[in-house]
Amino acid sequence: MARAVKPTKRGYHHGDLPEALAKAAEALVREAGASGFSLRECARRAGVAHSAPGHHFGDAGGLLTEVAARGFDRLTARMRERRGDAEGPEALQRIGMAYVDFALSDPAVLQLMFHSDRVDCDNARFKRAGEAAFGELVSAVASTTGRPSPDEGTLRFAWSAVHGVSTLLINGQRQGAAAARRANPLALAEGTIRRTVHAVRTFRG
Amino acid sequence: MARAVKPTKRGYHHGDLPEALAKAAEALVREAGASGFSLRECARRAGVAHSAPGHHFGDAGGLLTEVAARGFDRLTARMRERRGDAEGPEALQRIGMAYVDFALSDPAVLQLMFHSDRVDCDNARFKRAGEAAFGELVSAVASTTGRPSPDEGTLRFAWSAVHGVSTLLINGQRQGAAAARRANPLALAEGTIRRTVHAVRTFRG
DNA sequence: AAACAATCTTGACGCCGTCCAGATCGTGGC
DNA sequence: GCCACGATCTGGACGGCGTCAAGATTGTTT
Numbered sequence: 001m002a003r004a005v006k007p008t009k010r011g012y013h014h015g016d017l018p019e020a021l022a023k024a025a026e027a028l029v030r031e032a033g034a035s036g037f038s039l040r041e042c043a044r045r046a047g048v049a050h051s052a053p054g055h056h057f058g059d060a061g062g063l064l065t066e067v068a069a070r071g072f073d074r075l076t077a078r079m080r081e082r083r084g085d086a087e088g089p090e091a092l093q094r095i096g097m098a099y100v101d102f103a104l105s106d107p108a109v110l111q112l113m114f115h116s117d118r119v120d121c122d123n124a125r126f127k128r129a130g131e132a133a134f135g136e137l138v139s140a141v142a143s144t145t146g147r148p149s150p151d152e153g154t155l156r157f158a159w160s161a162v163h164g165v166s167t168l169l170i171n172g173q174r175q176g177a178a179a180a181r182r183a184n185p186l187a188l189a190e191g192t193i194r195r196t197v198h199a200v201r202t203f204r205g
Numbered sequence: 206m207a208r209a210v211k212p213t214k215r216g217y218h219h220g221d222l223p224e225a226l227a228k229a230a231e232a233l234v235r236e237a238g239a240s241g242f243s244l245r246e247c248a249r250r251a252g253v254a255h256s257a258p259g260h261h262f263g264d265a266g267g268l269l270t271e272v273a274a275r276g277f278d279r280l281t282a283r284m285r286e287r288r289g290d291a292e293g294p295e296a297l298q299r300i301g302m303a304y305v306d307f308a309l310s311d312p313a314v315l316q317l318m319f320h321s322d323r324v325d326c327d328n329a330r331f332k333r334a335g336e337a338a339f340g341e342l343v344s345a346v347a348s349t350t351g352r353p354s355p356d357e358g359t360l361r362f363a364w365s366a367v368h369g370v371s372t373l374l375i376n377g378q379r380q381g382a383a384a385a386r387r388a389n390p391l392a393l394a395e396g397t398i399r400r401t402v403h404a405v406r407t408f409r410g
Numbered sequence: 411a412a413a414c415a416a417t418c419t420t421g422a423c424g425c426c427g428t429c430c431a432g433a434t435c436g437t438g439g440c
Numbered sequence: 441g442c443c444a445c446g447a448t449c450t451g452g453a454c455g456g457c458g459t460c461a462a463g464a465t466t467g468t469t470t
Contacts, residue, residue: 013435013448033322035240038426049450051428056448060427108322114376115320117238117313121380153396156370160397164369165361171319175326191358191410192365199404218417218466245457254419256459261417265458 018056020046025067029108034116037064064112065119065126071109072129075102079136087143089197095140096162096193097186103166104185107173110166134159144200154200161196165189223261225251230272234313239321242269269317270324270331276314277334280307284341292348294402300345301367301398302391308371309390312378315371339364349405359405366401370394 014020024045028037039060040050057063082098083091103110112119113130120126141150141158169185219225229250233242244265245255262268287303288296308315317324318335325331346355346363374390 017448035322039428040426050426051430051451052449054428111320111322115316115372117240117316121376127380153393153400156373156393157366157397157400160369160373161362161366161401162369163373164365164367167320167372168361168365168368171326175332188358188361192362195358195362195404195408196366198408199400202407203400203403222417243457244459255457256420257418259459 014046014048014052017046017048017052021053021056021063022066022070025063026070026109029064029067029112030106033108034064034112034118039063061118061120064116065123067109068113068116068119069123069126069129071106071113072126072133074106075099075110075113076129076133076136078102079133083136083140089144089201092140092144092158092197092200093193095137096158096196097189099137099162100166100169100189100193101186103170104173107170110170114163114167137162141200144197154203157203158196158200161192161199165192219251219253219257222251222253222257226258226261226268227271227275230268231275231314234269234272234317235311238313239269239317239323244268266323266325267328269321270328272314273318273321273324274328274331274334276311276318277331277338279311280304280315280318281334281338281341283307284338288341288345294349294406297345297349297363297402297405298398300342301363301401302394304342304367305371305374305394305398306391308375309378312375315375319368319372342367346405349402358410359408362408363401363405366397366404370397 021042024042025037028041028045037060039053042063043050043052046052053063057066078101079095079098082101083094086094137159138150138155141155142148144150145154166189169189173185226247229247230242233246233250242265244258247268248255248257251257258268262271283306284300284303287306288299291299342364343355343360346360347353349355350359371394374394378390
């Protein structure tokens with residue numbers, strides 16, 4: 001019988017502790033942010049001893065890196081899903097909006113993915129996941145410009161604008177300002193993405 | 206005699222402990238990032254007891270918030286300085302590059318200013334400092350569009366692109382990738398800012 | 411000179427990450 | 441069948457951390 005699929009009911013061995021720890025860590029990051037995260041609390045939620053996580057993820061940064069990598073996986077999936085079979089500027093618009101939507105629905109994880117000094121940026125799994133997400137953007141920009149491989153400058157610009165509006169909207173939500181919360185953040189992002197698509201299409205060095 | 210200017214040589218009272226703590230905290234954030242920061246280490250560097258910072262800044266978040274607010278002060282000053290008396294697109298280009306330059310010269314503090322869950326975003330001093338920096342951008346965008354007060358969408362777009370390229374460049378530097386480090390990051394940013402200025406000038410809803 | 415508020419120290423508490431030795435479990439060799 | 445072995449997890453220890461409370465020290469005011 002598959003060992004990892006059917007977890008043993010209880011006992012010294014857990015069944016699939018790495019998965020359980022990653023889930024717990026994700027939930028904890030969402031609740032308390034990267035700074036509120038703790039290995040011991042993860043272990044508690046997974047029902048194991050405080051030192052168990054270390055055997056699978058090394059240290060706290062290792063587990064957080066896994067959470068960040070999973071975030072990239074979900075981001076990639078959402079961008080693919082939202083793009084559908086769209087091509088041209090519409091593809092880029094959808095990719096951008098999917099990015100913003102992900103950021104607003106999981107702000108703590110997005111902060112972790114890009115702006116935490118606790119994740120190991122050189123981790124192979126993390127890098128692969130990040131590059132896959134970037135690939136979706138590359139594809140959409142290529143479809144917009146009509147060229148097979150868009151130039152680096154255009155890619156950097158598109159990535160910057162989409163990423164920037166996402167993080168700034170998160171920041172706006174984080175502040176108690178009523179003005180920032182009254183409007184629909186997604187609607188605010190739409191204009192920014194539109195300007196970005198416009199520049200990708202019309203800018204000539 | 207001015208009490209705060211000439212610190213007492215030694216003794217129970219420090220002279221200007223808040224200032225000394227803020228300086229120590231800034232240095233510590235630069236060395237170890239927001240996650241490596243600790244109140245006790247700050248106190249050690251300022252030569253006071255471990256609990257002294259609490260009397261002036263409340264808790265750890267309070268001191269980090271002060272560091273972030275100072276970051277905004279420096280950012281504002283640098284943008285003003287780099288803009289000089291430029292007007293029009295050139296003003297916006299310079300403001301944007303000043304922003305990137307600040308981010309690259311003080312990455313840990315910029316991360317703290319925007320992406321740390323340990324700073325109190327509702328702190329009055331912090332908000333004022335942030336709005337002052339934003340005001341510099343507003344002024345430059347206004348000068349670019351020719352209108353006295355640019356629309357919110359354009360502002361959001363410009364801020365997003367400039368901020369996004371800054372944080373992504375920081376991320377690139379943080380990763381060990383040799384490819385990212387071989388090129389001059391400021392040169393890479395220039396094209397992005399140029400595209401941003403282009404969109405601010407030419408986009409019509 | 412005495413009282414007072416501001417400033418700083420000392421000590422304590424619980425939580426944290428990390429290391430280590432040892433207990434328990436699954437599995438393959440005999 | 442059983443035994444040895446590696447993988448997995450426990451329990452305890454250590455030092456560092458943030459925060460709180462009580463007390464010592466200082467500058468100022470009365």
